[in-house]
Structures are given as C-alpha cells and as structure tokens.
Amino acid sequence: GQNIDQPTEMTATxxxxxxxxxxxxTSGFNGLFWYQQHAGEAPTFLSYNVLDGLEEKGxxxxxxxxxxxxxxxxLKELQMKDSASYLCAVFDSNYQLIWGAGTxxxxxx
Amino acid sequence: GAVVSQHPSxxxxxxxxxxxxxxxxxxxxxxxxxxxxxxxxxxxxxxxxSNEGSKATYExxxxxxxxxxxxxxxxxxxLTVTSAHPEDSSFYIxxxxxxxxxxxxxxxxGTRLTxx
Numbered sequence: 001g002q003n004i005d006q007p008t009e010m011t012a013t014x015x016x017x018x019x020x021x022x023x024x025x026t027s028g029f030n031g032l033f034w035y036q037q038h039a040g041e042a043p044t045f046l047s048y049n050v051l052d053g054l055e056e057k058g059x060x061x062x063x064x065x066x067x068x069x070x071x072x073x074x075l076k077e078l079q080m081k082d083s084a085s086y087l088c089a090v091f092d093s094n095y096q097l098i099w100g101a102g103t104x105x106x107x108x109x
Numbered sequence: 110g111a112v113v114s115q116h117p118s119x120x121x122x123x124x125x126x127x128x129x130x131x132x133x134x135x136x137x138x139x140x141x142x143x144x145x146x147x148x149x150x151x152x153x154x155x156x157x158x159s160n161e162g163s164k165a166t167y168e169x170x171x172x173x174x175x176x177x178x179x180x181x182x183x184x185x186x187x188l189t190v191t192s193a194h195p196e197d198s199s200f201y202i203x204x205x206x207x208x209x210x211x212x213x214x215x216x217x218x219g220t221r222l223t224x225x
Contacts, residue, residue: 042216101152
C-alpha cells in the first residue's frame, strides 16, 4: 500500500528552527510537495522537490532523499504566524497526489 | 501562483436539500480538478478527480450519485451534494492542475458546509 508518515504534532519557540520530517512508501515517485494549512483554510503551496537535495526559499527549506524515501521541511526564524499544519504529499507513478495526515506545528512565544 | 476561487465560502442548508459548490480557475486552464473533503483535525480526503469534458473518477467509498461532479469547461467544476444529511457537514476544498502534470495543485479557499 501507499503510505506517508509525518509526526502528528510539534512544538517550537518563536525565533527558533524546526524540522518536520516526512517518510513515504509509494508506487512510483514523481515529486514531493509541502503545503501549509492554517486552521479553517485551504492548503497553500510551499515547495516541490523532484531531485535529491535541498531547496531553499526564504525562511523555508525542503530536502529530499529519494533513495531513503525521506524529506524534511525546515523552518527558520519561526514566527507566530507559522503556527499551522504542514502537509507532505507525494506524486505517485500515475501523478496522483498521496497525502500525509499533516503535522500540527505550535509556536510558543 | 495561480488563483482558484470557490463559491460559496460558507453554506448552511436543511437536511434533504441539495447544495452546489463552484470551483473556478481564474487565470489558467485547469485540465484536471480535484475535490476533497476534510473533517476537523483530519487530513484531506480525495473524493474525486475530474478531467474537463469527461466523467469524474470517484475514490472508493464516495457515492457518485450523491456527490455529482461536473467539469464542463477548463475553468469551472461544480460539486453538488444531493439530499444532504448532517453527516455531510464538512469542509470541501477543490484544487486545480494545469496542463503540466508536474505542476503543483492550486487550492481554492474551501467551502464550509453545515447541514441542519
């Protein structure tokens, strides 16, 4: 079966750094996405990785290792507005998006 | 990024009535649109995938006669919840994907449906 695992909840302090991990087992792989979702709102796109390595975009970075079936989202200089759920999703061989359950990130002052 | 609109944002209806939700891609042509529902504190659950001009493909366990999907043009898809029941109350989100399969999905803002 297809499976994406990420922690259910994480807590971090304002101004700090947090890393949210995602591991996946899917039938084929055509890229991995990270989305941010605030409570009561639709997800918004953060990043897309299809090749191994680190993609940096401002305070957010995303890393992919295809051989390990592993990705992480790194958030630096955390702000209170970063409190949200972070969803990991993988394009399988049919370009269907397989979603993780999301990681709820709580930022404390 | 591309913009997807969804209407209405909130709707309250009585049990037994039908509700139509519209999803529009405003600045790109969406060859594929997806409909999700999301219960509180749960992940997105894909209901169906629709390609313009063809019948929608429903996920297992989703009743196609209850959740009618029409993708009549490259910029519009509609979801009609027929004979709504309180258990249909949920957050319904559409997303759209353009001509490039590798392109990310752009999400609409979602529709909060409450069935009383």
